[in-house]
Amino acid sequence: MSHYLPLSRVARLVGQPRSEIQRMIHNDELATFDGMVDMNELLRVFPDVQWEDDGEFRRVQEIKDKAFGKRVFERALPDKEVLAERLFELGKEFAAAKTLLLHYHEVLRFMGDKLSDVAETGDASTQNAVTQLKQWLKRELNAAPKEAERAEALLAQESVMRIMSAQVTIQPSGHEFFVEGNDTLLEAALRAGIPLNYGCSNGNCGECKARLVSGQVRKVHPHDFVLKEAEKANGAILLCSNTAITDVVIEATVYGANDIPEQGITTRVKAVEMLSDNVAALHLTAPRSQRLRFLAGQHVTLSIDDAEGEYYIASCPCEDRHIEVHVCRDNRGFSRKVFVDLRKDEPVHLVGPRGEFVMKLDSRRPVLFIAWEDGFAPIKSLVQHAMSLEIAEAMYLYWAADAAGHYQDNLCRAWTDALDDFVYQHMSSVSGPQGVAEAILAHHPDLRRADIYAAGPAAFLDALRNGALAHGLSPLGWHGEVVQL
Ligand code: FES
Structure with missing residues (x-):
């Protein structure tokens, strides 16, 4: 029996980073077919993994979350309607599997009758061969499938994962991410640090338009009037208005540094954190309706009244509305303001991003x-x-x-x-x-x-x-x- 799993889900199931799974594939330690891993291959390569216990994965994730410092992860259950649809999809899969089993059962019964007919009309050696074949069939059907217990546990674990989150693959770039909790496709992509195009985040501008290649999505925000009917018929969706019900493949452009337009937004001071006597981390919050689009490694201009400074962003684009910059103590106006009298919730104007010192997303090298x-x-x-x-x-x-x-x-x-x-x-x-x-x-x-x-x-x-x-x-x-x- 073949059951194929995508790499990202395999990584989660075995509690290893995706890069480790890729290394194993690269070194021919783990076989794949069309970028997927067969369940039997998974059982063979990871004989010691306890599928029924995801404690190890959780432990690594918790440490990782802590290491991110200010990053906030929502570990919420999906919305109840999304949950219901995912359960329904899973139910359909089980119903299809059960129907197939019943069909096989019928075919087997029919085959048994046919074999009996052949035995009745055949000579002694035919009767002997038919008897042996029937005995063999009975033995094989009664035998427990190989590694049945581990396979069952793996399938159960994978089913739970598919109910809690859905995997998204972007074409043509090949990026993958998971949609968890109540995230839209856009929010989940940004959380994963994948720079997709977007504007308003609320279904009005059409900037986040993508094409659904396969899988099922569900509208979680009502707006999509910017899409023409012909576009919708061709699979167009707004990433900011939809979440994924099943694993999906979408066609969307992943942007580079030069594609991101300069933005001007007014952020609010969340905190000024002294990292040393001479360096402060300035934590800013972007408005809900106007998050900053940037790539890791870029810099921005910050200003308060007439005090201005240019700073690199020290946080990840995946941190949603949180922006962190490191300000060194000097005599310039902006630095003085940060070190002396910048208060929580004060507005700080931000213009940017700029710079091309960004990650090459297609490289897998160390x-x-x-x-x-x-x-x-x-x-x-x-x-x-x-x-x-x-x-x-x-x-x-x-x-x-x-x-x-x-x-x-x-x-x-x-x-x-x-x-x-x-x-x-x-x-x-x-x-x-x-x-x-x-x-x-x-x-x-x-x-x-x-x-x-x-x-x-x-x-x-x-x-x-x-x-x-x-x-x-x-x-x-x-x-x-x-x-x-
Ligand atoms: S970001 Fe504006 S419609 Fe989605």
Whole structure:
């Protein structure tokens, strides 16, 4: 019996990151068919996994959530109507399976009668052969299927997962994400850090239009009057107005840095958090109706009255309305305001995003994230984005700073604890750009299969890039950002 499962769900079932599953496929340790894994193959490759207990998956997820710091996950049940439809779909599947079983039962009974007819009219050797065939059939039908208990537990676990969440695959990019709780397709994509096009988030502008290729969606917000009837007939849906009932495939464009228009929004101060004597994290909340579209690694202009500053966003686009920037203490007006008298709920005007220091979403190679002092802000955003997408095979984070400069060391250590393939090392910047670059590269003698994202002063980036290319890094794998805001 074949039952195929998509990779993202396999990762959840076995409590492993998706990148680990991809590594196993890459190394021929796990076979796939059309990008799916057969249930029997899953049982073979993971003989020790307890399917009836998702405790391990929950534990990893909890640690991961904690490591994200401010990120808020809604672990709500889906809306009761969505839940009812998913149960109905599952019921239909079971009904179809049962009907098929009854049909097989009938065919078997018919075959038994036919064989008896043949035996009655045949000679002794025919009768003997028919008797043996009937005995064999009886034995096989009465025998318990191979690994029946584990297969049952796996199917039960997978069914529960499909009721709680639906998987979405985007064509042609191949990105995947889960729709959980009461999220719309748009909210779930943004939560997963996948930059899809959108505008109003409430069904009015039509910017989030996509095409439903397969699966079932349900309208959770009433508006879709911007869609023409002909478009609807052709499968067009608004991602901000629909949720997924079953696993779905949609056709939509995943945007790059240059596709995102500059936006001007008025945010509110949620908190000013002192990360060290000289660095503060400014937590801002975007309006519900005008969330900021940006990619990890980009920067924005912030202003309060006539005080203005340019800052990298240090949070992940997957954090919904939350935007975090790191502000260094200096004599400029905006910094003074943050360190002296910025109050909760005060408005801060934001214009942006800008910059092309963003993740290459189609690369699955190991990634080195490297920050020099306050170049950490865009690197933090990129790390969190990479974590939410679970695309890199392995991640290494190096942060060079002076003795007091690793102002979020604990957060980086929490990432190491939470993820299997994440290595963090803080480094002293006293040996200078060349010395730090050499110390990092000494850990990576062969960089032919790697991507590097580095943010810091030009001298450091030059030393690092030259050294990395000498270690085999492809020029396409280099992503450097001179941080001098
Ligand atoms: S974002 Fe405006 S209609 Fe969906």
